Amino acid sequence: MKEEKKDSKASAKKTGKVEKTEQTEKTEKKDKVAIPGKFKQLVEEIEKMSVLELSELVKVLEDKFGVSAAAPVAQVAAPAGSGDGANDQAAEKTSFNLELTSPGDSKIAIIKLVNEITGLGLKGAKDLVDGAPKVIKENVAKEEAEELKKKLEEAGAAVELK
Numbered sequence: 001m002k003e004e005k006k007d008s009k010a011s012a013k014k015t016g017k018v019e020k021t022e023q024t025e026k027t028e029k030k031d032k033v034a035i036p037g038k039f040k041q042l043v044e045e046i047e048k049m050s051v052l053e054l055s056e057l058v059k060v061l062e063d064k065f066g067v068s069a070a071a072p073v074a075q076v077a078a079p080a081g082s083g084d085g086a087n088d089q090a091a092e093k094t095s096f097n098l099e100l101t102s103p104g105d106s107k108i109a110i111i112k113l114v115n116e117i118t119g120l121g122l123k124g125a126k127d128l129v130d131g132a133p134k135v136i137k138e139n140v141a142k143e144e145a146e147e148l149k150k151k152l153e154e155a156g157a158a159v160e161l162k
Contacts, residue, residue, distance in 0.1 A: 059119055096145040096161040101133045104156035113155055117148055135162075 035043050049057070062068055098117075103110040107129060114136055115125035128134050136159075140148065149159045 062119070063121065094142055095139040096142060097135045098137045098140055098145055098148055098152075099133055099135045099160045099162055100129065100152065100157055101160055102158040103129045103132055104158060106156040109155040110152065110157045113152055113157075 046054070046057075100110070100114070111122065111125045111129050114120070114129055115122055117137060118125065118128070120128065128136065137145075137148065145161050149161060152159045
């Protein structure tokens with residue numbers, strides 16, 4: 001059986017049909033997933049959606065139920081340092097919390113930016129800005145945090161990375 005599969009892949013490579021063979025295998029695996037009857041119609045509707053529509057659906061569900069679809073990140077134990085704990089900790093800091101300390105004079109522009117950054121609605125973004133100092137986004141990569149800080153500061157807000 002394995003030899004037949006290898007032969008079919010080899011002949012598929014010769015004829016340029018490798019992509020179709022791999023795609024067929026993926027489709028077969030997808031079809032093997034058991035879907036309970038009560039979810040069958042829902043899954044069929046989701047299959048018809050574009051990636052953009054799926055993205056919007058995820059945001060709506062996150063807002064509606066107050067959850068995040070982000071995969072949890074496993075924490076890795078830090079290796080034994082060189083003895084100077086402060087230098088090791090500073091060098092390893094790769095994620096930051098973006099904290100709005102003051103919205104500044106252009107509050108509307110800041111609310112729009114916070115809305116864009118967090119995905120909150122305008123009301124949620126306004127409440128967050130009005131409640132400053134508040135953390136806007138947690139565990140952000142260094143480059144993204146600096147970019148967001150720059151955008152907010154250009155709009156007139158006071159921001160800190162912690």
